[in-house]
Amino acid sequence: MLVSELAERADVPLATVKYYLREGLLTPGETTGPRRAEYDDSHLRRLRVLRLLREVGGVPVTSLRQVVEALDDEGLAVHDTMTLVADVISAGPGPQTQDPVALEIVDRVITAMGWDGIRAESLDRQRLASLVTLLNGPGPLAANVEVLTFYAGVADQLARAEIALVDHSTERSHLLEQMVTGSVVYGQVFELLRQLGHEHHHAQVATGSARPQPVGT
Amino acid sequence: MLVSELAERADVPLATVKYYLREGLLTPGETTGPRRAEYDDSHLRRLRVLRLLREVGGVPVTSLRQVVEALDDEGLAVHDTMTLVADVISAGPGPQTQDPVALEIVDRVITAMGWDGIRAESLDRQRLASLVTLLNGPGPLAANVEVLTFYAGVADQLARAEIALVDHSTERSHLLEQMVTGSVVYGQVFELLRQLGHEHHHAQVATGSARPQPVGT
DNA sequence: GCTGCGTGGATACCGGAACTATCTTACTAC
DNA sequence: GTAGTAAGATAGTTCCGGTATCCACGCAGC
Numbered sequence: 001m002l003v004s005e006l007a008e009r010a011d012v013p014l015a016t017v018k019y020y021l022r023e024g025l026l027t028p029g030e031t032t033g034p035r036r037a038e039y040d041d042s043h044l045r046r047l048r049v050l051r052l053l054r055e056v057g058g059v060p061v062t063s064l065r066q067v068v069e070a071l072d073d074e075g076l077a078v079h080d081t082m083t084l085v086a087d088v089i090s091a092g093p094g095p096q097t098q099d100p101v102a103l104e105i106v107d108r109v110i111t112a113m114g115w116d117g118i119r120a121e122s123l124d125r126q127r128l129a130s131l132v133t134l135l136n137g138p139g140p141l142a143a144n145v146e147v148l149t150f151y152a153g154v155a156d157q158l159a160r161a162e163i164a165l166v167d168h169s170t171e172r173s174h175l176l177e178q179m180v181t182g183s184v185v186y187g188q189v190f191e192l193l194r195q196l197g198h199e200h201h202h203a204q205v206a207t208g209s210a211r212p213q214p215v216g217t
Numbered sequence: 218m219l220v221s222e223l224a225e226r227a228d229v230p231l232a233t234v235k236y237y238l239r240e241g242l243l244t245p246g247e248t249t250g251p252r253r254a255e256y257d258d259s260h261l262r263r264l265r266v267l268r269l270l271r272e273v274g275g276v277p278v279t280s281l282r283q284v285v286e287a288l289d290d291e292g293l294a295v296h297d298t299m300t301l302v303a304d305v306i307s308a309g310p311g312p313q314t315q316d317p318v319a320l321e322i323v324d325r326v327i328t329a330m331g332w333d334g335i336r337a338e339s340l341d342r343q344r345l346a347s348l349v350t351l352l353n354g355p356g357p358l359a360a361n362v363e364v365l366t367f368y369a370g371v372a373d374q375l376a377r378a379e380i381a382l383v384d385h386s387t388e389r390s391h392l393l394e395q396m397v398t399g400s401v402v403y404g405q406v407f408e409l410l411r412q413l414g415h416e417h418h419h420a421q422v423a424t425g426s427a428r429p430q431p432v433g434t
Numbered sequence: 435g436c437t438g439c440g441t442g443g444a445t446a447c448c449g450g451a452a453c454t455a456t457c458t459t460a461c462t463a464c
Numbered sequence: 465g466t467a468g469t470a471a472g473a474t475a476g477t478t479c480c481g482g483t484a485t486c487c488a489c490g491c492a493g494c
Contacts, residue, residue, distance in 0.1 A: 002441075015483050018443085028442095035441045035490055048356060054481090056348070058275070058308065061481065079423035086412050091275065091405070110413065117420025118413055128409040131273070135402060139265060140395050143406070147382070151403070152410045154374055159414030161367065163422065178357050183415065185352060186368070188308070189360070190411075191404060192345040193369045195303050196327065196335055197376025198400065203334025205380065206296035219470070232454050235472080252461055252471045271452095278452065 003029065006039045010047040017047065025050055025064050027072075042173070049177050053089070057184035063088045071176055078172060078179075085180055087123040102132040109148045113156060162186060220246065223256045227264040234264065242267055242281050244289075259390070266394050270306070274401035280305045288393055295389060295396075302397055304340040319349040326365045330373060379403060 006029075007014040020026045026046060029037035046068070053059040053067065070076065070084040106129045110118055118125060135143040166178055220238075223246075224231040237243045243263060246254035263285070270276040270284065287293065287301040323346045327335055335342060352360040383395055 004440075013483080016481085019482060021442095022444090031442090033441095033490070035443090035488085037442070045356075052351070056351070077423065079419050082419050083416055086416060090409065090412055109410075113414075113417075115413060115417035117417040117424075119416070122413065122416060124409045124412045124416070128406065128413070131402060131406055131409070134269070134273070135406075139262075139398070140391070141399055141402065148406070148410075150378065151375070151407055152414070154371055155407055155410035155414045157371055158368070158411050159418050163415070163418045165364070168422070174357070181356070182358055183412075185348060185358065187408060187411065189345065189348055189352075189365070190368055190372055191408070192307065192341045192348070193326075193365075193372035194375050194404065194407075195307055195341045195400075196332060196339065196345070197330075197369070197372045198379070199300055199303060199336070199339060199341065200330075200332035200334040201376050201380045202296050202299050205385070206294065207334075221470075230454080233452085236453060239473090248471095250461065250470095252459075252469090254471070 001039050001044075003037070003039065006043055006047065009044055010051065012047060012051060020047070020050065023061060023065060025061070025068055045174075045177060049181055052181050053184055056188055057089060058091065059089055059184075067180070071173070071180070074172070078175060081176055082179060083119065083122070085176075086183075089180075089184065090124055090127065097130050097133045098126070099129065099133040102129040102136070105129075105132050105143070105145055105148065108145050109152050112145070112149045113152045115152075115156075158186075158190065218256050218261075220254070220256065223260055223264065226261055227268065229264060229268060237264070237267065240278060240282060242278070242285055262391075262394060266398055269398050270401055273405050274306060275308065276306055276401075284397070288390070288397070291389070295392060298393055299396060300336065300339070302393075303400075306397075306401065307341055307344065314347050314350045315343070316346065316350040319346040319353070322346075322349050322360070322362055322365065325362050326369050329362070329366045330369045332369075332373075375403075375407065 001009070003017055004014055007017040010017075017026070021028060026043060029039040029043065031037050050064055050068075053064060054061070059067070066088045067085055070081045070088075073081070076084070103126075106125060110125070132143045132148075135141050162182060166175065166182065168175070170178070218226070220234055221231055224234040227234075234243070238245060243260060246256040246260065248254050267281055267285075270281060271278070276284070283305045284302055287298045287305075290298070293301070320343075323342060327342070349360045349365075352358050379399060383392065383399065385392070387395070
């Protein structure tokens with residue numbers, strides 16, 4: 001297919017596709033003449049992934065370039081690609097504080113969960129420590145190991161389920177695209193469900209019903 | 218305190234505080250002279266909340282104005298304020314699709330959860346439907362009622378816990394600020410923990426250990 | 435073969451968001 | 465009385481994510 005068709009099929013303005021090509025987010029189509037180039041299904045899939053990351057995940061375009069680099073590096077194991085992508089994708093700027101106390105709280109949670117596959121350089125780990133610093137600074141909120149471990153337990157349920165859901169036997173590129181988009185979209189899905197849960201339970205409190213209890217019924 | 222002190226205590230550039238005042242995100246201090254105004258602790262707390270919503274939650278400044286309006290409307294019940302704020306805060310633009318099929322899927326999940334306190338106009342509900350449309354469009358991912366209900370169950374655990382955690386007996390303004398910031402910050406905390414969970418379980422898969430199982434051990 | 439649409443490629447421009455800098459006037463503390 | 469800063473207003477800046485325009489030219493239909 002030609003660019004215009006690619007753009008139309010992905011429901012993306014042509015100008016934007018050209019922009020992505022310029023930025024190196026899409027590999028140029030196969031040139032079939034001086035003013036002619038052919039694009040295939042892999043381009044279409046890639047473009048869809050990019051739009052999803054941008055629009056649903058809010059991933060900035062500069063980060064997208066890092067994502068495609070990781071995705072296209074055939075020499076990289078699936079696992080390594082995913083950690084690379086994870087470092088880039090999750091929201092917020094890099095960690096600004098390296099408060100050792102917060103880091104230790106985070107590490108204790110990680111240990112309590114038995115999560116032994118986490119790199120010390122994991123940006124998520126450091127970002128989490130920043131948030132803990134923030135929570136334990138001025139203000140009424142506080143994060144302790146117990147609460148965080150509870151959260152981690154819940155998060156673990158999701159992580160397990162999500163990994164179990166993907167078909168691990170498919171080809172590398174398809175598998176990665178599936179995992180990356182899944183992670184982003186289901187992250188949003190969960191966040192919305194959490195908000196809906198809030199809305200319901202707030203209503204419960206407001207109408208004078210019993211306060212919701214954290215664990216059992 | 219004077220503006221400069223307010224800015225310093227909240228660790229926000231003075232120019233930014235002035236900007237927020239201009240935008241109506243902060244109420245003007247009490248004028249004690251033609252070129253003098255006094256700010257108090259409520260301003261400081263408000264400013265901290267705003268920065269948190271902006272930096273951690275990524276809430277745009279224009280939405281912040283709506284948030285403060287809801288927060289400052291003393292005639293509004295706590296519950297109603299929260300739903301108003303929730304509509305404004307959660308990420309993404311308003312819903313663009315109103316696919317009846319997706320909406321019905323969402324509603325079935327809501328019913329299955331026994332969530333009867335959710336307004337039909339809830340933006341989160343509609344945003345979720347948009348995501349479901351997206352998932353069930355082209356591409357390998359798919360969202361069915363079962364999977365979504367599983368997610369909703371997990372989300373419900375969090376929502377319960379979070380509501381149980383706040384001290385419901387404090388004064389309106391403090392309570393709301395606590396709930397709003399808590400919702401945003403813990404949303405991020407959870408997302409990071411979910412990513413960490415992924416990182417661990419991916420590592421498990423990569424090292425050839427048993428694949429993680431969704432529910433039990 | 436001619437024509438006119440559309441292509442690939444390059445470059446320039448735009449609009450919104452979130453600040454940031456400057457300037458003016460005037461109080462206030464020393 | 466004078467140096468320092470506050471308040472308030474206005475204008476300017478940076479970054480991001482696109483759009484728009486331009487050009488020279490090949491291809492499809494006639």
